[in-house]
Amino acid sequence: MNGRCCQSVLITVLITGMLEKYAYYLRNKML
Numbered sequence: 001m002n003g004r005c006c007q008s009v010l011i012t013v014l015i016t017g018m019l020e021k022y023a024y025y026l027r028n029k030m031l
Helices: 003-030
Strands: none
16 A cells, blocks of 8 residues: 555545535525
8 A cells, every 4th residue: 555645545535525615615605
């Protein structure tokens, strides 16, 4: 297992989660 690869995947998941939360927040603000 490559530690660097694992770390990169974790960062990608984190960023995706943040974007989803941000989009959800924006949608609630628009309504």
